[in-house]
Amino acid sequence: MVSISNSDVRESSDQQDWPEQLAVRIAWCYYVLGMTQQEIAARVGVNRTRVIRLLAEARRRGVVSISINSKLTENVELGEALAERYRLDLAEVTLAYATDEDELSRIVGAAACEPVLRRLKNGMTIGLGWGVTLKEFADAVPETPMRDVSVVALLGSLTRRSSINAFEATTQLAGKLRAECLYLPGPIVCDTAESRDILFQQPLLQDIYKRAMQSELAVVSIGGLNSATIRRVDFVNEEDFASVRSAGAIGNFLGYYIGRDAEVIDHPVNRRVIGLRPREFAKIKQRIMISGGENKVTALRAVLDQGLLTGLVTDQNTARALLD
Incomplete structure (x- = not known):
């Protein structure tokens, strides 16, 4: 199960360094819609490398959390x-x-x-x-x-x-x-x-x-x-x-x-x-x-x-x- 949460509003300087809305949009496309990284890059107008980095940063910041629900x-x-x-x-x-x-x-x-x-x-x-x-x-x-x-x-x-x-x-x-x-x-x-x-x-x-x-x-x-x-x-x-x-x-x-x-x-x-x-x-x-x-x-x-x-x-x- 993947959950994408809204994080608290950060200081303006942090918002400039961390494009949270873009990251959430990318995460939604990737984890919920099942789009490929290349498809997401084309849709949001950034290169694939940036898509990969923002997905990783979203995981690190806790915007995206993944849990595995299985008895195994x-x-x-x-x-x-x-x-x-x-x-x-x-x-x-x-x-x-x-x-x-x-x-x-x-x-x-x-x-x-x-x-x-x-x-x-x-x-x-x-x-x-x-x-x-x-x-x-x-x-x-x-x-x-x-x-x-x-x-x-x-x-x-x-x-x-x-x-x-x-x-x-x-x-x-x-x-x-x-x-x-x-x-x-x-x-x-x-x-x-x-x-x-x-x-x-x-x-x-x-x-x-x-x-x-x-x-x-x-x-x-x-x-x-x-x-x-x-x-x-x-x-x-x-x-x-x-x-x-x-x-x-x-x-x-x-x-x-x-x-x-x-x-x-x-x-x-x-x-x-x-x-x-x-x-x-x-x-x-x-x-x-x-x-x-x-x-x-x-x-x-x-x-x-x-x-x-x-x-x-x-x-x-x-x-x-x-x-x-």
């Missing part, structure tokens, strides 16, 4: 506050109208498409996490063919059941981008630490792991302690979960259970994980988190406080909680 305005304010608080290059906030966790994943995943696509470029390697929100993100990405792009998994990709692949986003995103798809050839959580070590020594896994660490852009999500996808698909049994919770876990990030300092906690479960560790992940230049939900706030705040992210896409309620 708060999202912009929340995003700016998040960026300042956590030193982020990107902070996008979407409306929170989900009725359940899965719907929120769809909303936040879809909201991430545009800001992530803005950062893609030909020849880039993109590291991608795993889980419900990232699968929703990959599903929502439009067909965007690119050249010489690779999408590499940041954590293990092999599973026992095909149904679990519903949470694997690497293939879907690579298809949308016409990109090469690279997998870490192993499960996210191995049955034993010894099995994990044997797999990790394989040259193929080492090569893909190095490619993941060389990503220019990483897109990840995070799991709340009780809601992490890794638990939903039974990669961690109830006994292990109770134990890792007692050890101080607050959430799951890149397959690892983390504590309040965002460090991987010292626990047998974490010694069975195949994937980049948070501190290795932090060496990637651009690191965007797509996540939302009350149960994820504690874990999100931990990784944000430790500077592990350069970008965040979330919902209003989560944003408010992170700023509280």
Whole structure:
């Protein structure tokens, strides 16, 4: 909404310097009638440069005031506050109208498409996490063919059941981008630490792991302690979960259970994980988190406080909680 007000009569010397009636006429033509600056210049008999200057001066003096009447305005304010608080290059906030966790994943995943696509470029390697929100993100990405792009998994990709692949986003995103798809050839959580070590020594896994660490852009999500996808698909049994919770876990990030300092906690479960560790992940230049939900706030705040992210896409309620 634009309002054009009559200012108080000024001293004669000021009136000579400030042609208020002309400025109001120009502002009315521009903001109310929608005329172009060139059309206004022709109508009032001045050049376009003077039109621009008087419009700017009218704004500065308060003759013209502009307000944005939209429920999305708060999202912009929340995003700016998040960026300042956590030193982020990107902070996008979407409306929170989900009725359940899965719907929120769809909303936040879809909201991430545009800001992530803005950062893609030909020849880039993109590291991608795993889980419900990232699968929703990959599903929502439009067909965007690119050249010489690779999408590499940041954590293990092999599973026992095909149904679990519903949470694997690497293939879907690579298809949308016409990109090469690279997998870490192993499960996210191995049955034993010894099995994990044997797999990790394989040259193929080492090569893909190095490619993941060389990503220019990483897109990840995070799991709340009780809601992490890794638990939903039974990669961690109830006994292990109770134990890792007692050890101080607050959430799951890149397959690892983390504590309040965002460090991987010292626990047998974490010694069975195949994937980049948070501190290795932090060496990637651009690191965007797509996540939302009350149960994820504690874990999100931990990784944000430790500077592990350069970008965040979330919902209003989560944003408010992170700023509280």
